[in-house]
Amino acid sequence: MSHYNELLNEKEIFFKYMGEKYKVFFNSNIFLRDIQYAVRSYFENRGINLKYPEAEKYALELTDYMVKSNELTAVSNDTWKVNFHLNQEQKVESIQ
Numbered sequence: 001m002s003h004y005n006e007l008l009n010e011k012e013i014f015f016k017y018m019g020e021k022y023k024v025f026f027n028s029n030i031f032l033r034d035i036q037y038a039v040r041s042y043f044e045n046r047g048i049n050l051k052y053p054e055a056e057k058y059a060l061e062l063t064d065y066m067v068k069s070n071e072l073t074a075v076s077n078d079t080w081k082v083n084f085h086l087n088q089e090q091k092v093e094s095i096q
Contacts, residue, residue, distance in 0.1 A: 026082055030079070035059040
């Protein structure tokens with residue numbers, strides 16, 4: 001399975017993980033660099049080291065998909081508004 005497909009299949013887990021460091025909640029803005037660094041960190045915790053261009057590519061592919069599915073709304077080329085809710089009560093301790 002490709003890393004992009006992993007992100008799609010584990011979107012909720014990924015965004016909960018991202019929400020540990022960056023504020024991700026309904027109607028908030030998220031930024032390309034935050035998603036890129038979260039993608040990189042997410043995979044590093046799994047023992048997979050992505051280079052910055054790879055992480056950016058996956059971040060852009062993920063956001064494009066989520067704009068098309070109306071989960072994000074583009075505000076600019078590198079900023080999106082969140083159109084979904086996360087249950088932030090549970091913290092993601094570790095991803096294995």
